[in-house]
Amino acid sequence: MTVTDTPTRTGAALQLRGLRRSFGSAVALDGLDLDVAPGELLALLGPSGCGKTTALRVLAGFERPDEGQVLLDGEDIVPVPANRRDTAMVFQSYSLFPHLTAADNVAFGLRMRKVRAAERRARAAELLELVGLAGHGDRFPHQLSGGQQQRVALARALALRPRLLLLDEPLSALDARVRVTLREEIRRLQLELGITTVFVTHDQEEALSMADRVAVMNGGRLEQCATPTELYERPATDFVAGFIGTMNRVPGRAVGDGLVEVLGARLPVEVLGARLPVEGPGGTGDVRVLLRPEALEVTAGGSARVTGTSFHGPTSRLRIILPDGTDVKADVPTHAAAGLTPGTDVSVRPQQRPVLLVSSAPTGGAA
Incomplete structure (x- = not known):
């Protein structure tokens, strides 16, 4: 055999x-x-x-x-x-x-x-x-x-x-x-x-x-x-959220009814069985919103600023400082990144989809 x-x-x-x-x-x-x-x-x-x-x-x-x-x-x-x-x-x-x-x-x-x-x-x-x-x-x-x-x-x-x-x-x-x-x-x-x-x-x-x-x-x-x-x-803990891939932690505010305000957008909160330390759907308060680089949309003109770029084939990663000093990473198509060189003023908004939260922690940048 x-x-x-x-x-x-x-x-x-x-x-x-x-x-x-x-x-x-x-x-x-x-x-x-x-x-x-x-x-x-x-x-x-x-x-x-x-x-x-x-x-x-x-x-x-x-x-x-x-x-x-x-x-x-x-x-x-x-x-x-x-x-x-x-x-x-x-x-x-x-x-x-x-x-x-x-x-x-x-x-x-x-x-x-x-x-x-x-x-x-x-x-x-x-x-x-x-x-x-x-x-x-x-x-x-x-x-x-x-x-x-x-x-x-x-x-x-x-x-x-x-x-x-x-x-x-x-x-x-x-x-x-x-x-x-x-x-x-x-x-x-x-x-x-x-x-x-x-x-x-x-x-x-x-x-x-x-x-x-x-x-x-x-x-x-x-x-x-x-x-x-x-x-x-759907990371189950804050550690997994930061360890797997790249995760931005952006300051936001839970406004009740399962919604959070972040980067000028109001988004639904995804609660994962209370496994992450999440503000409840009916709760309010300062939170950190977890956003992957590909979940951020970047356009020219605005109060944020590009501080660096790196080439990753079909996409390029931008490093951006938000107006409050938070450092985030955003992945955009490489052809769109050509005009977003370091020093360019940009606007950053999250895509319209549910987000995860970590409650009341200091603002950080990307993990």
């Missing part, structure tokens, strides 16, 4: 229940609860020190939690040694054996499990073809590019048909063009094989473009776990 003939698997169900892990006085995981559906690709995303790598190491068996359970298809695997878990991990640093060929690296785990030589060779060849390296089996790691080495590492992880695939920032050592190509390949393989995958990254673009859902962590806790679209458009 070839790799592509392998019956489609639904993947394993994974649950993290009350995981806690401390290193001295430093708390890495603070009661982490998380569910991963069978066959899902879940990204763990957050700032340095948020606990995402510790969580992955607990899943792999390299760290033992102080408390909590890791349930794989209902079985708690915390007591199971790393080498006996039905999991596989791909590391940032490739971790290939330099004295082994690509094929022998892929087949290494099979050799440790006493699989016959002929079957090992066939399996390695199939997997190298699957990851786009057919004909490279006799090359040593130093004869391969970084992207090719990471493909070998991925093939090696898949060789044992694990129920759970763990990816520890596997693309961070690669250049930008190779990263884009390889993340598309990883996603294609993950979907094709139906394997449950947990992917740690510090790169928001990778997380939002690859994952079915993204778990945003902060201080060892889960801030929000949702689809990329929901995270971006």
Whole structure:
């Protein structure tokens, strides 16, 4: 049976229940609860020190939690040694054996499990073809590019048909063009094989473009776990609102009846189950209004001023100082930005759509 003939698997169900892990006085995981559906690709995303790598190491068996359970298809695997878990991990640093060929690296785990030589060779060849390296089996790691080495590492992880695939920032050592190509390949393989995958990254673009859902962590806790679209458009906490993408915080005033006045416009307030510290629909008071750069419309002439521009292909980002001193960012079509050079006086208005609020905080700019 070839790799592509392998019956489609639904993947394993994974649950993290009350995981806690401390290193001295430093708390890495603070009661982490998380569910991963069978066959899902879940990204763990957050700032340095948020606990995402510790969580992955607990899943792999390299760290033992102080408390909590890791349930794989209902079985708690915390007591199971790393080498006996039905999991596989791909590391940032490739971790290939330099004295082994690509094929022998892929087949290494099979050799440790006493699989016959002929079957090992066939399996390695199939997997190298699957990851786009057919004909490279006799090359040593130093004869391969970084992207090719990471493909070998991925093939090696898949060789044992694990129920759970763990990816520890596997693309961070690669250049930008190779990263884009390889993340598309990883996603294609993950979907094709139906394997449950947990992917740690510090790169928001990778997380939002690859994952079915993204778990945003902060201080060892889960801030929000949702689809990329929901995270971006409906952040559940102030931290997520500022961490995912770019968010402007503009002073406004809640005027009651679920409306807020901001930048000369009156807009409806979107209340997310009181998850953000939002003034209630019937409340009033000073607030910060959360506005994405693409939600601001900029026209020449007015009391705001452009202070900088940056080119982003079809769009350009303008940095603008509002009359009250608030610094905001606005994304406009590049052709429209040609006349909005630094020093140009402009008007800034929000698009007519619901907005999120954060109550009574000092005015800031873009996060």
